[in-house]
Amino acid sequence: MALADHVLAGDQRSAARLMRLADDLHPGVPKVLQALFPHTGRSRIIGITGNPGSGKSTLVDRLISHYRNEGRYVGVIAVDPSSPFTGGAILGDRVRMNRHFNDEKVFIRSMATRGHLGGLSKSAGEVLLIMEAMGCDPILVETVGVGQAEVEIAGFAQTSVVVTVPGLGDEIQAIKAGIMEIADVFTVNKADREGAERLMADIHQMLHMLDAPNGDAETWEPRIVKTVAFRNEGIENLAQAIEEHARWLERTGQDEQRRLKRERLQFFGLLRDRLDDRIGEILEQPEYEDWDRKLLHREIDPYRLAREVLDKLR
Amino acid sequence: MALADHVLAGDQRSAARLMRLADDLHPGVPKVLQALFPHTGRSRIIGITGNPGSGKSTLVDRLISHYRNEGRYVGVIAVDPSSPFTGGAILGDRVRMNRHFNDEKVFIRSMATRGHLGGLSKSAGEVLLIMEAMGCDPILVETVGVGQAEVEIAGFAQTSVVVTVPGLGDEIQAIKAGIMEIADVFTVNKADREGAERLMADIHQMLHMLDAPNGDAETWEPRIVKTVAFRNEGIENLAQAIEEHARWLERTGQDEQRRLKRERLQFFGLLRDRLDDRIGEILEQPEYEDWDRKLLHREIDPYRLAREVLDKLR
Numbered sequence: 001m002a003l004a005d006h007v008l009a010g011d012q013r014s015a016a017r018l019m020r021l022a023d024d025l026h027p028g029v030p031k032v033l034q035a036l037f038p039h040t041g042r043s044r045i046i047g048i049t050g051n052p053g054s055g056k057s058t059l060v061d062r063l064i065s066h067y068r069n070e071g072r073y074v075g076v077i078a079v080d081p082s083s084p085f086t087g088g089a090i091l092g093d094r095v096r097m098n099r100h101f102n103d104e105k106v107f108i109r110s111m112a113t114r115g116h117l118g119g120l121s122k123s124a125g126e127v128l129l130i131m132e133a134m135g136c137d138p139i140l141v142e143t144v145g146v147g148q149a150e151v152e153i154a155g156f157a158q159t160s161v162v163v164t165v166p167g168l169g170d171e172i173q174a175i176k177a178g179i180m181e182i183a184d185v186f187t188v189n190k191a192d193r194e195g196a197e198r199l200m201a202d203i204h205q206m207l208h209m210l211d212a213p214n215g216d217a218e219t220w221e222p223r224i225v226k227t228v229a230f231r232n233e234g235i236e237n238l239a240q241a242i243e244e245h246a247r248w249l250e251r252t253g254q255d256e257q258r259r260l261k262r263e264r265l266q267f268f269g270l271l272r273d274r275l276d277d278r279i280g281e282i283l284e285q286p287e288y289e290d291w292d293r294k295l296l297h298r299e300i301d302p303y304r305l306a307r308e309v310l311d312k313l314r
Numbered sequence: 315m316a317l318a319d320h321v322l323a324g325d326q327r328s329a330a331r332l333m334r335l336a337d338d339l340h341p342g343v344p345k346v347l348q349a350l351f352p353h354t355g356r357s358r359i360i361g362i363t364g365n366p367g368s369g370k371s372t373l374v375d376r377l378i379s380h381y382r383n384e385g386r387y388v389g390v391i392a393v394d395p396s397s398p399f400t401g402g403a404i405l406g407d408r409v410r411m412n413r414h415f416n417d418e419k420v421f422i423r424s425m426a427t428r429g430h431l432g433g434l435s436k437s438a439g440e441v442l443l444i445m446e447a448m449g450c451d452p453i454l455v456e457t458v459g460v461g462q463a464e465v466e467i468a469g470f471a472q473t474s475v476v477v478t479v480p481g482l483g484d485e486i487q488a489i490k491a492g493i494m495e496i497a498d499v500f501t502v503n504k505a506d507r508e509g510a511e512r513l514m515a516d517i518h519q520m521l522h523m524l525d526a527p528n529g530d531a532e533t534w535e536p537r538i539v540k541t542v543a544f545r546n547e548g549i550e551n552l553a554q555a556i557e558e559h560a561r562w563l564e565r566t567g568q569d570e571q572r573r574l575k576r577e578r579l580q581f582f583g584l585l586r587d588r589l590d591d592r593i594g595e596i597l598e599q600p601e602y603e604d605w606d607r608k609l610l611h612r613e614i615d616p617y618r619l620a621r622e623v624l625d626k627l628r
Contacts, residue, residue: 030617033617034615034617037612037615037616037617038612040612041610041612256610259610260606260607260610263606263609263610264606266616267605267606267609267616267619267620268593270616270617270620271593271620271623271624274620274624275589275624278624279582291581292574292577292578292581293574295577295581296355296570296573296574296577298351298352298354301348301351302580302581302584303344303347303348303351303584305581306581306584306585306588309585310585310588310589310592310627313624313627
């Protein structure tokens with residue numbers, strides 16, 4: 001249990017080692033995670049999503065400095081789509097965060113999505129848990145805004161920040177529409193560019209389209225903040241908006257609701273992983289040889305096969 | 315079993331009724347699907363994905379006419395993200411397909427994704443099965459290229475077509491990068507616009523970046539076709555490229571590989587649905603009351619709870 005103790009003391013090497021062991025599905029890992037679990041679940045998780053080119057990584061870099069100045073231990077999970085096209089550019093961005101690499105109170109972990117547009121890799125929940133056990137608070141989770149991962153992060157996070165930039169066409173906005181709906185805070189980054197005011201107005205208008213006319217005083221109206229991350233402008237305002245959202249969550253009981261949602265998601269993820277393993281083992285038994293080929297040629301019935309597999313799960 | 319017979323005879327009303335029953339989780343549905351299953355699995359499934367504004371729906375409309383001229387029964391699944399923003403525009407596009415609505419050999423079904431950027435609704439596999447049982451071949455599956463659904467469709471489809479248009483910025487291309495990798499055929503639609511040649515060249519270049527230098531003669535080099543769907547130009551070339559891909563699949567044995575992949579995906583989807591139901595029932599038992607709240611407050615251990623739930627699955 002020495003490893004758990006070192007992680008709880010905030011040691012980055014031990015945490016990194018535990019994450020590697022988890023990736024390798026080392027059989028000793030569940031015991032360690034079990035020991036960490038009681039010390040977790042209290043950190044604030046902030047999702048930050050934006051397209052490549054939005055300056056999102058620079059923004060995260062500035063936020064790290066902001067929270068470090070408050071004396072906090074900052075965790076960062078940078079989620080990359082594992083695409084040969086975007087991979088290069090995004091890794092380039094990451095380099096900007098390098099200056100925090102020697103700070104022993106900043107812990108940065110990169111993670112690939114499952115498939116190119118897929119959701120989070122199944123270890124995301126474990127990485128969050130380990131970071132919380134280390135004492136990281138807040139934990140910033142950076143995603144590139146192209147798919148399922150953003151929605152999953154929004155399920156884990158208490159606050160979701162969407163990074164936009166002026167000068168992208170309407171079609172970009174349409175693509176991002178789905179992401180707009182998860183935003184608690186918008187930032188118009190590169191706000192020194194032409195079109196910043198127009199974009200602010202557009203976001204306002206979109207939010208009003210979304211607004212359910214229920215007159216509910218408990219509704220959070222997403223904040224819109226201007227930043228020029230490159231010149232470190234507007235970062236305090238952004239942090240302030242995130243803080244306001246946190247206070248609103250607590251005041252309305254939404255904080256517990258969002259944390260409960262995260263518990264459910266993580267638990268179902270855990271169950272799913274275990275089940276996938278067992279199902280894989282069952283289908284590898286000799287009697288199920290070529291099950292997929294037999295299904296394809298309609299020699300067996302998927303409904304009967306499903307019943308058999310479920311019966312064997314025990 | 316009258317319903318199954320009517321579906322097998324190609325009757326659209328019966329098929330629509332079965333799909334509604336499936337949506338409502340009617341207990342009689344699995345028996346009907348079981349009866350249909352042996353008559354399915356042979357249709358060609360063609361995925362067509364592109365951003366809003368790419369003219370994708372017009373293109374699908376033209377392809378329907380093309381296959382109707384060949385005397386084929388055409389199935390279409392139009393997958394919509396259920397977003398209040400994009401919803402309007404996309405439904406507008408759909409109207410263009412209306413002229414096929416009275417054709418008793420064209421069966422069109424709209425379907426929402428699960429969540430805004432989520433994957434296919436769990437009934438997608440059932441809808442495909444029912445369309446195949448009706449005799450639909452090919453089945454065109456239209457998606458808007460914003461997320462997980464495209465990747466799932468690519469798993470079901472034998473051929474994936476990606477629709478691009480000239481005049482979108484680099485950032486759009488970056489977003490779409492993940493989708494590029496699933497394409498068997500590209501079409502540059504609205505090819506009468508400025509920038510069409512440039513876009514063709516860009517796609518060529520991207521494909522060469524992807525190309526693994528293994529000198530494998532069995533590798534499919536994605537076709538790039540120009541279309542102006544609005545004026546019905548290039549549709550024959552597009553259909554020809556799709557046909558070439560189909561012949562390549564068969565010649566190389568890849569056709570069976572892709573169909574096997576679909577069987578596996580559909581079977582795991584089936585299993586997952588059944589398991590989700592059972593797990594939901596277990597967690598509703600009195601002894602697990604407030605399980606999520608107890609997890610949140612670290613009063614119970616998720617690893618132990620997971621083991622208990624798995625033990626009860628039987």
